[in-house]
Amino acid sequence: xxxxxxxxxxxxxxxxxxxxxxxxxxxxxxxxxxxxxxxxxxxxxxxxxxxxxxxxxxxxxxxxxxxxxxxxxxxxxxxxxxxxxxxxxxxxxxxxxxxxxxxxxxxxxxxxxxxxxxxxxxxxxxxxxxxxxxxxxxxxxxxxxxxxxxxxxxxxxxxxxxxxxxxxxxxxxxxxxxxxxxxxxxxxxxxxxxxxxxxxxxxxxxxxxxxxxxxxxxxxxxxxxxxxxxxxxxxxxxxxxxxxxxxxxxxxxxxxxxxxxxxxxxxxxxxxxxxxxxxxxxxxxxxxxxxxxxxxxxxxxxxxxxxxxxxxxxxxxxxxxxxxxxxxxxxxxxxxxxxxxxxxxxxxxxxxxxxxxxxxxxxxxxxxxxxxxxxxxxxxxxxxxxxxxxxxxxxxxxxxxxxxxxxxxxxxxxxxxxxxxxxxxxxxxxxxxxxxxxxxxxxxxx
Amino acid sequence: xxxxxxxxxxxxxxxxxxxxxxxxxxxxxxxxxxxxxxxxxxxxxxxxxxxxxxxxxxxxxxxxxxxxxxxxxxxxxxxxxxxxxxxxxxxxxxxxxxxxxxxxxxxxxxxxxxxxxxxxxxxxxxxxxxxxxxxxxxxxxxxxxxxxxxxxxxxxxxxxxxxxxxxxxxxxxxxxxxxxxxxxxxxxxxxxxxxxxxxxxxxxxxxxxxxxxxxxxxxxxxxxxxxxxxxxxxxxxxxxxxxxxxxxxxxxxxxxxxxxxxxxxxxxxxxxxxxxxxxxxxxxxxxxxxxxxxxxxxxxxxxxxxxxxxxxxxxxxxxxxxxxxxxxxxxxxxxxxxxxxxxxxxxxxxxxxxxxxxxxxxxxxxxxxxxxxxxxxxxxxxxxxxxxxxxxxxxxxxxxxxxxxxxxxxxxxxxxxxxxxxxxxxxxxxxxxxxxxxxxxxxxxx
Numbered sequence: 001x002x003x004x005x006x007x008x009x010x011x012x013x014x015x016x017x018x019x020x021x022x023x024x025x026x027x028x029x030x031x032x033x034x035x036x037x038x039x040x041x042x043x044x045x046x047x048x049x050x051x052x053x054x055x056x057x058x059x060x061x062x063x064x065x066x067x068x069x070x071x072x073x074x075x076x077x078x079x080x081x082x083x084x085x086x087x088x089x090x091x092x093x094x095x096x097x098x099x100x101x102x103x104x105x106x107x108x109x110x111x112x113x114x115x116x117x118x119x120x121x122x123x124x125x126x127x128x129x130x131x132x133x134x135x136x137x138x139x140x141x142x143x144x145x146x147x148x149x150x151x152x153x154x155x156x157x158x159x160x161x162x163x164x165x166x167x168x169x170x171x172x173x174x175x176x177x178x179x180x181x182x183x184x185x186x187x188x189x190x191x192x193x194x195x196x197x198x199x200x201x202x203x204x205x206x207x208x209x210x211x212x213x214x215x216x217x218x219x220x221x222x223x224x225x226x227x228x229x230x231x232x233x234x235x236x237x238x239x240x241x242x243x244x245x246x247x248x249x250x251x252x253x254x255x256x257x258x259x260x261x262x263x264x265x266x267x268x269x270x271x272x273x274x275x276x277x278x279x280x281x282x283x284x285x286x287x288x289x290x291x292x293x294x295x296x297x298x299x300x301x302x303x304x305x306x307x308x309x310x311x312x313x314x315x316x317x318x319x320x321x322x323x324x325x326x327x328x329x330x331x332x333x334x335x336x337x338x339x340x341x342x343x344x345x346x347x348x349x350x351x352x353x354x355x356x357x358x359x360x361x362x363x364x365x366x367x368x369x370x371x372x373x374x375x376x377x378x379x380x381x382x383x384x385x386x387x388x389x390x391x392x393x394x395x396x397x398x399x400x401x402x403x404x405x406x407x408x409x410x411x412x413x414x415x416x417x418x419x420x421x422x423x424x425x426x427x428x429x430x431x432x433x434x435x436x437x438x439x440x441x442x443x444x445x446x
Numbered sequence: 447x448x449x450x451x452x453x454x455x456x457x458x459x460x461x462x463x464x465x466x467x468x469x470x471x472x473x474x475x476x477x478x479x480x481x482x483x484x485x486x487x488x489x490x491x492x493x494x495x496x497x498x499x500x501x502x503x504x505x506x507x508x509x510x511x512x513x514x515x516x517x518x519x520x521x522x523x524x525x526x527x528x529x530x531x532x533x534x535x536x537x538x539x540x541x542x543x544x545x546x547x548x549x550x551x552x553x554x555x556x557x558x559x560x561x562x563x564x565x566x567x568x569x570x571x572x573x574x575x576x577x578x579x580x581x582x583x584x585x586x587x588x589x590x591x592x593x594x595x596x597x598x599x600x601x602x603x604x605x606x607x608x609x610x611x612x613x614x615x616x617x618x619x620x621x622x623x624x625x626x627x628x629x630x631x632x633x634x635x636x637x638x639x640x641x642x643x644x645x646x647x648x649x650x651x652x653x654x655x656x657x658x659x660x661x662x663x664x665x666x667x668x669x670x671x672x673x674x675x676x677x678x679x680x681x682x683x684x685x686x687x688x689x690x691x692x693x694x695x696x697x698x699x700x701x702x703x704x705x706x707x708x709x710x711x712x713x714x715x716x717x718x719x720x721x722x723x724x725x726x727x728x729x730x731x732x733x734x735x736x737x738x739x740x741x742x743x744x745x746x747x748x749x750x751x752x753x754x755x756x757x758x759x760x761x762x763x764x765x766x767x768x769x770x771x772x773x774x775x776x777x778x779x780x781x782x783x784x785x786x787x788x789x790x791x792x793x794x795x796x797x798x799x800x801x802x803x804x805x806x807x808x809x810x811x812x813x814x815x816x817x818x819x820x821x822x823x824x825x826x827x828x829x830x831x832x833x834x835x836x837x838x839x840x841x842x843x844x845x846x847x848x849x850x851x852x853x854x855x856x857x858x859x860x861x862x863x864x865x866x867x868x869x870x871x872x873x874x875x876x877x878x879x880x881x882x883x884x885x886x887x888x889x890x891x892x
Contacts, residue, residue: 152753192657196753205718209865210766211638211836214681214736215723220744220763221677228674231667233790235660272651277661290660296756297747298666302764307598307642307799309766309838310742317666318748320656320755344679353753390657392755419655 193323527566639769
C-alpha cells in the first residue's frame, strides 16, 4: 500500500483544496439552500477524478451515483455518504466562520468538515490514489451520495428499492459519525432503529383563563398522565409488547461490547450528572443494546417569563424510541397506540414522523474482520469494534434491502461537534481517513 | 335617586368623553409604557370633579388615593380599581384600533373600556353626580386606584399594610371582571386564592443527541413522573395535606351557588368539549368552591415542526393552584415541596412566582345585602350572587388586612374580552354602572 499512501502524502494540498471548495458551498437540506449547487460541485469533482457519475433526480435533492471499474476484479464495494449539511445556527457560538474552512490547533473547522464532506471524500480520494498509482482500484467501486441525510433520507429508501440491480455489490462502507473518545478507530457494525412520534392532546377550542381549571379538563394533564404510563422511573418501557421482538445479543457481540474501553467517571464529569442509567457498569451495554423512549420535546401553554394564568387548549410531545434488532418502528407505533387506547387515552393523537430500522452485521463477518485488519494496518492500533452505534441511520438499506454486510466507520474526532457549532475534523485524521478507506478497498478485494 | 340618575342621563357625552380620553392613553404596566401618564390624567379628572387626590409613589407605578367627605355622614365606602391595562397584542385580531375607543353595535370597543377604566369611572362619576345634584355623596368616599393590577399588584399589599389608618372604612367596592352570561348583574362576595409556581428539572449540562437516551437521565421524564404524582386522572390533588385548610361552604353559600343559572350544554358547545369536570351538575359548585392544580405551561426540548433527536437538558412547567378559604399560597408551596421530596423528586426546583389569598365576605352580610338591593333597584332584576368569583384578586387586602366586607361587581358584559382583543363594555352598561355605584353608595350610607 506504500505507493498509494505516498500518493496521499504528496497530494495533501490538492485534497485539502477540494475539501475547502466543497465546505465553502453550504448545502442545507432542511432549509433547502444550496443543496443542488453542492451536488453539482461534487459531481464535477468525481468526473474530474475519473469516476463515471450519474445524477438521479428525486422528489427531494439529487442522488449521486458513481462507478469505477477494476478490470478483472470480482468484488465490488459500495461507498455511501451524504453531501448535505446541518444548518450552522447558532452562529454566535462559532469560533471561525462556519462556511470558511479554517485550519487551527491541528483541526479543520467548518460546517461539513466532519459531517459528512470530509469523510465522504476519503472514498473518492482513495479511489483517486489507486487510479493515479496503479491505474485502477483493487476492486470495483460504486458510490452512493445523497443530499437528504440531514432530513432523514426520505428519497434513499425508494431509490435503493428501485435500483437493487444497479447497487448490487459485496459490501457497504460508510464513513460517518464521531469516533471513539479513546482515539482508537471505531468500527460500527450497524445502527439502532428509531421511531419518532408526536403525541397531541386537545382540550377546549381555545386557551382559557385558568380560573376555569376546576371545570374544564386540561390537555397538558392528560398528556402527562398518559406519558407517565409509557415508562417507569426505572427506565423500563411499559408499552405492552415493546420488548417482544428484541433479539438478544450474541456472545460475540457481548464480548465486543465488553471490550470497549470507557471511563464512566469522565462521562459523568463531562455531562455534570451524578449517575448514569443502570449504573456506571452498564454504559456501553446500554449504548449498544439499550432501548430508549426519549422525550425529545414537551410543549403546552405559557412558556415565557413569570406568570400567565392560562388553561391551555393544546399539549404535545415528541418522543424518539431507539430500537434494536428486530424491532420495527411501524410496529412500535401500533403498540403505542394500542397502549394509549387500553389506558383510556385513545383520544390522544399519535403521529408517526419517521424512523429507521435497526440493522447489524455480525462482528465476526469476514468483511468486518477485513475492515478491522485494514484499520489496524493503517493506524497501528487495535480498532474499537461495536455491534452497532448508539445512533440511527439508513444501514438497513444495505443489510436488509441489498443483503450486504455493512460497516460505519467514523473518520472524525469524538468531539467533532457534528450538528453543533465548531464542527471539525483532525487535519491528520482527514488524510489518515483516505488511507483507511484505501486499505479497506485492498482488504475487501481479497 | 332620580335626581342623581337624571344627572347621569343628561351628562352622557361628558362622561363618555372622559372615558375616551383615558382609553386613548395606553398605560401598559407589564411593558412599562404610559402608566405614569395615565395616572396623571386620572388624577386631573378626580381633582376636577372635586375629589381630594394624593399620589403615592411606590417601587413600581403610582397608587392614587382620593377622598370625598360627606358632612355629617358616619359611614365610609372604599372604592378600588386599577388604571393600567393589558398589552393590546395580538393587534391583527382587533376589529377597531385598541386605543381609539369606538362605539359600534351598542358597545364601546377599546383596551381598558372594560378592564378597568370604564368600570373604575363608575365610582368617580357616581360621586360627581351626587356632588352636582346634592352637593355631597350620601357617605364618605375613599378611592384607591393602582397601576399594577395587570402585574399582580406587587405594591398594593405593602401600601395597604402601611396605610391602614388612611384606608379605615366600612366596606370595599370593586367594579371589575366580566359579568354573568345571563345578563343579570353579578355580585361576587370574594375571590379564589392562587398559588403560582414554576417547577424545573435539570439533566445534563447541555442538550445531547438523543442516541444517549439509554444512558443519560432525561429531565423531561423526571418532570412528567413528578407531575403525575400531583393530581390523579379524577382531578383529585394528591399533595399531602392540600385540602387540610379548606373551609366547607356555609349553607347560605351553597344555596347562593345552587341558585346561579347556567347552561352546561351551552358551555360545552362554546368550548367544544364533551364533558365538564365532575359532570354537568357540578359546574358552578366547582366554579365557586373548586380547587385546581392547573398546568399553565410545559416546556422542554424541541418544539418546532418535524423531528429533532434531542435529549433535553432542562424541563419545566408552570402551575397555578386555585385556592379557597382558608388555604394559603405559601403553605401550598411548602406542601408541594414536601410532597416532591417525599416522592423522590427533591432535586426538582420549585420557584414560587406569586399568588393571592382566598377571600370571602358572607353572602348574608348586611353590606352585601345592601349591594343586592341597590343592584335590583337599578336593573329591575334579581342579581346573581356568588360567594366568590372563580378568579383571583387582591380582595384579602380588604377583608383580611382591613377587616372590611367587600364585593366585586362586574359592570362589563360577560363577553367583554378582558385581556384579549376586542375588549368592550356595553354603551348602556357604562351609564348603568354609574347608577349602580351611586345606588350602592346610597344603600351603604343607611
